[in-house]
Amino acid sequence: MKGFGVHTSMWTMRWDAEGAARAIAAAKASGMDFLEIALLDPSSTDAALGRRLLEQAGLPAVCSLGLPQAVWASHNPDGAIAFLTLALDRCAGLGALALTGVTYGGIGERSGLPPTTAELDNVARVIDAAARIARGHGLAFGIEPVNRYETHLINTAAQGVAMIERVGADNLFLHLDTYHMNIEEKGAANGIIAGRDHLRYIHLSESDRGTPGEGTCDWDEIFGALAAIGFEGGLAMESFVNMPPEIAHGLSVWRPVADSAEEVIGRGLPFLRNKARQYGLIERERGAA
DSSP, rough: OOEEEGGGGGGGGGHHHHHHHHHHHHHHHTTOEEEEEHHHHGGGGHHHHHHHHHHHTTTEEEEEOOGGGGGGTTOOHHHHHHHHHHHHHHHHHHTOOOOETTSSSSBBBOOOOOHHHHHHHHHHHHHHHHHHHHHTTOEEEOOOOOOOTSSSOOHHHHHHHHHHHHOOOOOHHHHEEHHHHHHHHHHHHHHHHHTTTTTEEEEEEOOOOTTTTTTSSSSSHHHHHHHHOOOSSEEEEEEOOOHHHHHHHHHTSSSSSSSSSHHHIIIIHHHHHHHHHHTTTTTOTOOOO
């Protein structure tokens, strides 16, 4: 998980033959180092086909997901473990490096109260089991804190670190997201510093989930903090342009965040690449000024 990548939501949220071919071709054409695959329905994923397409393109992959409501870890840990077992099998079949995201719960899981001891105990049990299964596949397993409107369980880098250190598995890592940090952290740099010992992956997403550089995220603070901690993990561009209704509901995406994927890629991607180069997080292309 190194270099610059992109989430498949830029072009599709369905990892079927058509969606896979479109996303892989577009990511390759954009010069990405890896692709983040939204593995929302592991049971319908043709891992062999996806792996063949990825290998033909020479494109490494990371998979991500949120748990469906029926198997939210806080209330149905056995169901969550079964779902993640299948997801990790498909992830390994795709030849991916890791499974990450809201792996501890659901997008839109809100009780209206702080997480209970019982809920966090269930989450820890699920993460511990999933990390062991992931290790058996040679995979890393990530935890992504998300904002209070999407879950009441893990919202900040410090909370993510606390869960990782509670479980203690050596293949667990923290996955931050600038959109969520813009809401929850007392400054993005503070979140990055709090997570520095476990941070291996970050979503680069604007404050409105649209075109990076055209919102209120402080990108100099973000990239400066990443450089200060010596971050060497994956930098994944994430903007939600193509959303199925069930995911749009959980993310509260009621209106278009950009006119098109072409707009986000055409304006947002150069902006983020320039910032990453400015702070030494990716290499300057040969021949560039």
